[in-house]
Amino acid sequence: MTVTRRSLKAFVALFSLPFTWAIVFMVVPYLVMISISFWSRQFPLFVPDFQFGNFIQLFSDPQYTTVILRTLKIALLVMAGAILLGYPLAYFLVFTVTSTRWRNLLYMSVIVPLWVSYLLRAYTWKIILGTNGALNSLMVSTGLISEPLSIFLYNQASMVITLVYIFIPFMVMPLVTVLDNIPKALIEASEDLGVGPFMTFWKVIFPLSLGGLVAGATMTFCLSFGDFVAPVLVGGPDGTMVANLLQSQFGAALNWPLGSALATLVLVLVLIVLRLSSRFDRAGHVSLA
Amino acid sequence: MTQQPIVELSGVSKNYGQFTALHATDLEIGEGEFVTLLGPSGCGKTTTLRLIAGFEFPDTGAIGIAGKDVTAAPPYHRPVNTVFQDYALFPHMTVAENIGYGLSVKAHRLSAGERTERVREALEMVGLETMEHRMPGALSGGQRQRVAMARAIVRRPKLLLLDEPLSALDVKLREGMQVELKRLHRELGITFLMVTHDQAEALALSDRIVVMDQGRIAQIGRPFDLYDNPKTPYVADFIGATNLVPATYVRREGAFDLVALAGGLVLRRLARDTDPAYARNQPLVAGIRPERVQASAAGDANAMATRVVETLFQGDRMRLELLPEGERKSVFADIPRTGVNRAAISPGQAFQVFVDPADVMLFEAGKAP
Numbered sequence: 001m002t003v004t005r006r007s008l009k010a011f012v013a014l015f016s017l018p019f020t021w022a023i024v025f026m027v028v029p030y031l032v033m034i035s036i037s038f039w040s041r042q043f044p045l046f047v048p049d050f051q052f053g054n055f056i057q058l059f060s061d062p063q064y065t066t067v068i069l070r071t072l073k074i075a076l077l078v079m080a081g082a083i084l085l086g087y088p089l090a091y092f093l094v095f096t097v098t099s100t101r102w103r104n105l106l107y108m109s110v111i112v113p114l115w116v117s118y119l120l121r122a123y124t125w126k127i128i129l130g131t132n133g134a135l136n137s138l139m140v141s142t143g144l145i146s147e148p149l150s151i152f153l154y155n156q157a158s159m160v161i162t163l164v165y166i167f168i169p170f171m172v173m174p175l176v177t178v179l180d181n182i183p184k185a186l187i188e189a190s191e192d193l194g195v196g197p198f199m200t201f202w203k204v205i206f207p208l209s210l211g212g213l214v215a216g217a218t219m220t221f222c223l224s225f226g227d228f229v230a231p232v233l234v235g236g237p238d239g240t241m242v243a244n245l246l247q248s249q250f251g252a253a254l255n256w257p258l259g260s261a262l263a264t265l266v267l268v269l270v271l272i273v274l275r276l277s278s279r280f281d282r283a284g285h286v287s288l289a
Numbered sequence: 290m291t292q293q294p295i296v297e298l299s300g301v302s303k304n305y306g307q308f309t310a311l312h313a314t315d316l317e318i319g320e321g322e323f324v325t326l327l328g329p330s331g332c333g334k335t336t337t338l339r340l341i342a343g344f345e346f347p348d349t350g351a352i353g354i355a356g357k358d359v360t361a362a363p364p365y366h367r368p369v370n371t372v373f374q375d376y377a378l379f380p381h382m383t384v385a386e387n388i389g390y391g392l393s394v395k396a397h398r399l400s401a402g403e404r405t406e407r408v409r410e411a412l413e414m415v416g417l418e419t420m421e422h423r424m425p426g427a428l429s430g431g432q433r434q435r436v437a438m439a440r441a442i443v444r445r446p447k448l449l450l451l452d453e454p455l456s457a458l459d460v461k462l463r464e465g466m467q468v469e470l471k472r473l474h475r476e477l478g479i480t481f482l483m484v485t486h487d488q489a490e491a492l493a494l495s496d497r498i499v500v501m502d503q504g505r506i507a508q509i510g511r512p513f514d515l516y517d518n519p520k521t522p523y524v525a526d527f528i529g530a531t532n533l534v535p536a537t538y539v540r541r542e543g544a545f546d547l548v549a550l551a552g553g554l555v556l557r558r559l560a561r562d563t564d565p566a567y568a569r570n571q572p573l574v575a576g577i578r579p580e581r582v583q584a585s586a587a588g589d590a591n592a593m594a595t596r597v598v599e600t601l602f603q604g605d606r607m608r609l610e611l612l613p614e615g616e617r618k619s620v621f622a623d624i625p626r627t628g629v630n631r632a633a634i635s636p637g638q639a640f641q642v643f644v645d646p647a648d649v650m651l652f653e654a655g656k657a658p
Contacts, residue, residue, distance in 0.1 A: 185374075186377050186379060186380075188377065189373055189378075191343075191344075191365045192344075192365075192370055193370065193440070193444065195391070195393075195394050196365050203390075204379060208380070
């Protein structure tokens with residue numbers, strides 16, 4: 001990039017603040033984090049060092065591998081749940097609801113929860129799934145069960161349900177956008193060529209919506225991978241996720257080097273996911289011109 | 290029309306809310322015909338096409354294709370294929386995949402080899418043999434248009450619908466594709482039903498033209514019939530251009546009807562068998578095509594004294610805006626370049642023109658534009 005003398009001033013004025021911001025608050029902390037991950041712990045504190053003990057511990061101690069694998073599993077389940085619920089919803093909004101007013105209203109009702117505090121939304125599920133919660137009351141009053149059950153809350157299923165609920169707008173939004181951008185003439189062309197609605201979906205609509213699907217899947221996966229509220233509120237004893245582990249390493253356990261190593265690992269995992277998704281997205285990318 | 294009709298609309302109408310896109314309409318199209326629906330936007334021509342394709346369903350009436358009632362049949366159960374206005378090629382498929390798309394369905398199950406053969410044949414038909422692995426995004430407008438054609442004909446439909454097929458192409462390409470369309474129609478023997486707002490295109494390609502106006506059929510006929518005998522001023526002005534002048538009927542004089550223009554000029558018109566009986570002083574509309582106005586007298590032509598308002602050079606001919614004496618509205622005349630001394634015509638000058646009595650058209654007033 002060449003910057004002429006005249007525009008240099010303007011360039012500096014325009015970009016110095018965001019550049020400084022990015023370097024001071026993002027690049028430097030990452031470097032600090034990565035370097036601390038090589039330090040060693042000497043009770044009660046830690047000293048600068050260069051060794052891989054922290055990483056070895058992460059991969060060998062089942063306490064950590066279990067949590068990492070569990071987090072991966074839950075993030076994948078949330079992603080899958082969001083796809084299974086979000087795709088039909090987005091499809092319904094774009095192709096079935098013909099009235100623009102109704103469509104906007106329904107779309108807003110999916111998005112509006114984002115304006116409500118995240119904590120509140122997670123807490124809602126505690127009220128729904130709890131032993132004295134709405135679900136139990138309903139089932140007791142309809143005679144389905146005689147005693148309230150405590151099986152709904154404080155397990156991995158309740159975590160997945162809560163996270164799907166919280167993050168589903170991030171799946172629906174990009175899907176509605178891509179589906180809405182598919183020219184209706186393509187669907188008409190497919191039917192005109194003798195292909196029924198079901199195969200038209202698989203051969204035309206679905207391939208052309210992959211971009212939005214990948215974007216939504218990436219967002220829901222990454223967001224739930226780093227979540228630490230749902231495990232605390234509705235997760236129960238076997239609900240600990242990576243973010244909770246991280247929190248304790250920097251807090252109660254006071255083991256910054258191990259925490260940094262864990263954070264670096266999470267960073268690498270998320271970067272891999274993003275890289276995969278961008279490659280996948282590009283493969284499915286076509287110009288709709 | 291002696292052939293068996295391949296398309297039959299009877300009493301078909303379509304409303305969108307308060308707006309009537311198509312009033313109850315009857316239409317028959319014969320096997321192997323090239324029929325054009327012609328009219329300005331909003332005249333109902335595209336609605337008619339979409340009703341036949343099955344993208345819309347009529348509010349009243351019935352649609353028959355190849356002797357079968359398809360009024361309620363979805364598009365994928367109709368023996369019809371469409372060339373879409375913006376081609377509607379599948380952007381995620383290659384040219385060959387696009388063309389072969391309609392051959393993969395159950396009702397059309399072919400062996401893989403047969404399919405490739407049919408696709409290759411269709412590619413050859415439209416002259417795109419070397420393009421089969423390209424993506425639509427990498428094609429020019431004319432090439433996309435050919436792919437759209439190939440995709441629509443590969444299933445050998447009974448009827449091919451063309452929705453403004455050439456409107457997205459530039460002029461030069463459009464003229465070339467017109468020839469292509471005519472050739473394809475002849476070679477395939479399929480019935481073509483085309484929608485267009487371009488009267489030149491309609492005149493050049495069609496066996497019959499259906500002129501539409503505000504959701505109704507204004508006139509159906511062969512191109513030269515429409516040109517020579519338009520039934521209404523609307524058709525006269527839409528098929529070719531026509532000078533339309535209010536006039537009143539004077540009397541019959543031998544083989545001629547006499548009509549007076551507002552300024553007192555009396556025109557003679559060669560009466561036709563198909564003319565209705567006009568009454569004295571009946572308000573009429575006289576129509577004269579610009580290209581039928583002559584610069585020199587021939588036989589018993591009407592003479593008109595005019596003044597030149599403006600001259601427009603158009604290559605092989607001159608378009609003159611003329612104000613007939615005593616008239617307030619000017620008329621246009623297209624005079625061949627060879628017929629006039631160009632230097633003799635300039636704005637403000639007097640200029641006498643002649644119109645053959647056979648070239649004067651008469652319409653009953655009230656149907657005025």
